Amino acid sequence: MGNQQPLVQAAPEAGSSTPLDRYRMMRLSRRFEETMEEQFHEGQVPGPLHLSIGQEAVAVGGCCHLRQSDAILSTHRGHHHCLAKGAAADRLMAELLGRSAGYSLGRGGSMHIAIPEIGLLGTNGIVGAGLPIATGAAYAMQVQKSDNVTVCFFGEGATGTGAFGEALNIAALWRLPLIFVCENNQYVELTPQSVHIAGDIWRRGESFGIPGSRVDGNDVEAMAEAMETAIARARAGDGPTMIEALTYRWSGHFVADRAAYRDEAEVQEARALDPLISARALIDDDVADAVDSEIEEEIAVALAFAQQSPLADFDSLSIGHYAAS
Amino acid sequence: MGNQQPLVQAAPEAGSSTPLDRYRMMRLSRRFEETMEEQFHEGQVPGPLHLSIGQEAVAVGGCCHLRQSDAILSTHRGHHHCLAKGAAADRLMAELLGRSAGYSLGRGGSMHIAIPEIGLLGTNGIVGAGLPIATGAAYAMQVQKSDNVTVCFFGEGATGTGAFGEALNIAALWRLPLIFVCENNQYVELTPQSVHIAGDIWRRGESFGIPGSRVDGNDVEAMAEAMETAIARARAGDGPTMIEALTYRWSGHFVADRAAYRDEAEVQEARALDPLISARALIDDDVADAVDSEIEEEIAVALAFAQQSPLADFDSLSIGHYAAS
Amino acid sequence: MTDISVETRPLKFWQGVNQALVEEMERDENVVLVGEDVARPGGPYGVTRGLLDKFGDLRVRDTPISEAVLVGLGIGGAGVGLRPVVEVMFFDFAMIAMDQIVNQAAKFRYFSGADMPLVIRTMCGAGGPNGAQHSQNFEAWYCGVPGLKVVMPSNALDAKGLLKSSIRDNDPVLFIETLGLLTQRRDVPVGEDLLIPLGVADIRREGSDVTVVAIGRLVDRALEAAERLQEEDGISVEVIDPRTLSPLDTETILESVRRTGRLVTAQEATAPCSVGSELVALAAESCLSELKAAPIRVASPFVNVPTPLPLAEERAPGVEDVMSAVRETMQGS
């Protein structure tokens, strides 16, 4: 389970992240998901698969300045967050492939990853459900008088949930070390964000006294910088920050959704803003090439690891509902 | 039940309210509640009693420009809203005294009054629960292509609930004919509002594009004016408005709460701003005196009516869970 | 047992729901449909396709992800004269709106004496690879709530006829669809205003040895089990589908149990405090002396629903589980 040692530690050292580290992590995330997409089409992924391809900069910029003891909350679309916070690619793959070496023994799949020992308090099948939990983690950090922080990632769709407003109010009231990162990928399941959201998300915290900004979520450096400020503010005890990161969901809502409800031109335009291109532009080409091949190797190893692990079986269903007594 | 004919119709004609009507209604509400308080201390009120004494201007200014076909949602502290929307004082009293002539046959008490035929969709025992229902009423008015409007009253404590943010978003998104009236009486049960609220309530709608304002909730004319603008906006199809009405809860949270957690000086200061004084100042003294005695008479009649009605009995508990088939 | 002598046509479960909505929305302009992805996308599983085009975007409306307000739209709407149908995408999400369902909708008539013609449609069960937060069966929770009706169709015909009745009903109805049944087929009469009354159980198969009371997805499985038990063991199984779980048609059910003397219940939910518990308790209280064997609850094991579909299907009770329970009651005394 989650308390075993990760087998491949893919995350860079927290706090000392460089553009190279960031590119590396984005590339890992991209290739991880492309590989999972292939596996899905080969019938090897026994659950839903919500890809974050095109959104890597939000997760990587969002986590690159975090420590392991900082916490994050993720969503149904969270592979990139998991990896960026230090989840092992091989065990994550195993989970998505329904294998017993997965973080939830292959029973949980991609929406149910929680690895508290690296500060990942959960992806989530329930939209908005991470917000209350993030508030709790940030509260605990305050009680513990540590200077750890919590980052809550959520989609723009989640801003429609009640939990969002509740969390904003308490976070502001208690000056919690909590950073709200709204990953606005323009779509909420099968409808555009205009069906869901009135006004400006980045301003949602204003009336509570929470500073907010809108960031280019395809620019990992911009994202990292906005986070650096927010994290410093939180560590100093100055309270929460709201960041709306604008990005785009390249894929359908989940792998099997062909997203016929949107213009192909729109998609092509967004793809031209591939966050990996700008991230790669900051490092030497040959260094980047080397990283790319390392990642191919890592992915291959991780996939082999996952595939070798046995499929979750019926007996495993009864494991882990209660503490062993 | 609610579909019987009201016996004493205390509400002024909707839409044509004058300062005199408003004073009259405020006075009725005040005397209604003082009478209920007495009855409580005589052991005649078999339920909780949350008084709105000192807050009458919010309800009366909030409802005086409404039609019967407009809807309101009220709270656990809602006698003034009920009366201002046209509830019959006698049946309301009967309900509070647990009598079978009450709106819920004496079984519901003060937190469970709903009289859809006058547009009162409910007081409520659940803080914040009126907000979703108000959204629904406003949506229905839009579907029906009427120019009716919905007014949702709620305490400042309710702004901490998830329902609040959900309702703001949908109301703005759909341009619903919905007026949010936050009745800020400075206390939330047993703690001051500072324990509950970050920032400014009147600005909560801003980022959604909902105009907001803060109004002197002890000034019934100011309240009525702010409502007039908001109602006109809503009737014209221009969407929701947020009004924060500042007032003060003279009593404890409920009658038996002596509110030892607050300064007596603060209470005295607030009482000096009695909304009935300024409302009375707008009309001739002898007219006001006449109104006062009429109200005494009405209250006496209503009380006699309520007291003559038999106490709710055990058999009545099984009435009204399902439609008669 | 539904006697069908008119012309019929095979219909899928989702089509039954869709037709019921179309027919009732055509019949009464106060009927509206709100929910996440119900309009433009035509439903996350396509159940509401075509409705937006037919009825326009005021009466068929996509909402934000705001489950509490979603149900509130129905309550407030009903309060001022609509007959709203609210779709809560998955039954699990209804938890987020539970105060609105239990404390508001269900109590409105008790407080006011007024109608609350609201239907809350939702989708339950482990019929897709959706995992522990999207596959649960919480019908029992709502059966303990006075003022609420709980309807759970097991097939296309009932889906259509019960939904039409639910929409015309003046009480709030929680209408539970089952993901694993969306493509279930059953013959449905053509050109008829199909109304199946709420509160009336359906004896889907007559039998004399054992009464199987099955709900939702387990009804077809129980029917198959009954056929096989007849063939393989010569056991005559009566299969009853309560269809409405609250109020429950105890009369029909208990009459059958008295006749057969044996009871098996079958459901997808876990056992503790479930509809199966209630049925067994009713039988034990009301006709203990007529019981020839200990009743048996067939239910999912008390573990979370796993994401991989094969495992989820293994977790849900199947035909074999019903068969062995029936065989066991035939041995018991």
Add this chain to the structure above:
Amino acid sequence: MTDISVETRPLKFWQGVNQALVEEMERDENVVLVGEDVARPGGPYGVTRGLLDKFGDLRVRDTPISEAVLVGLGIGGAGVGLRPVVEVMFFDFAMIAMDQIVNQAAKFRYFSGADMPLVIRTMCGAGGPNGAQHSQNFEAWYCGVPGLKVVMPSNALDAKGLLKSSIRDNDPVLFIETLGLLTQRRDVPVGEDLLIPLGVADIRREGSDVTVVAIGRLVDRALEAAERLQEEDGISVEVIDPRTLSPLDTETILESVRRTGRLVTAQEATAPCSVGSELVALAAESCLSELKAAPIRVASPFVNVPTPLPLAEERAPGVEDVMSAVRETMQGS
């Protein structure tokens, strides 16, 4: 039966809760308490008085009216090392946080393998004139949720001992206090680290003719009924309090039912799909042939809780109701 040979002192139920909190917060600085009105006011009913002064306003914290985040404070807090106690003022309000309880807290270990040492305290029942939205008994809902423990003390001693154990437990515990019991008294040993294990039923009174399984407020009533039945009818009643409703100590309960051959259940909740249903179903499934009479569920009628206290009290089952159920089982065969 709790054998007390040490020095004891009478304690009220609320004091039991209060002492448990104080002792555990003194013992472990990771224990925190959050909730509406728990700190400055010391609880809406004074249960948590004195804690703020002892432990400061970070560890004892008044929250806004935000039930979902309230439970989330506990989950997230436990996720980073605290052992939070979260107070949801009334059981009815827990509905608003139900997704957090059922879909998040209860499933955390299944997803992660990690501990989730969270206690959610709440207050149930029709013990005050609070009406239909503040008086409900929803314990059964949570008993169907794998991963969650459900504890419901019936007296001061158990309130203290079970709460202390719940706080030290590494699974999420829903700890249900009963408004009508706040001033209930029972002798509690002095100067002892009182820990009552979860999952173990308490045989409060031994008897040989009928087993009464009572929960919450009905335990004292069942005990009184037992005394009177002994005196008036010479009937020997065994009274069992499960104390933990999930996981249920079926062994102790069924052993007793087998011994007496008769079962009466007693609870404040309405009957459908309740803990009483579960108990009767378990008995019918497991020991039908040993039952000498039909089991009976004593429960509140299926109607809303009225606001006037006398009516609310009339609605809740009393000593007489338990007595007549027991007498009925003695007649049945």
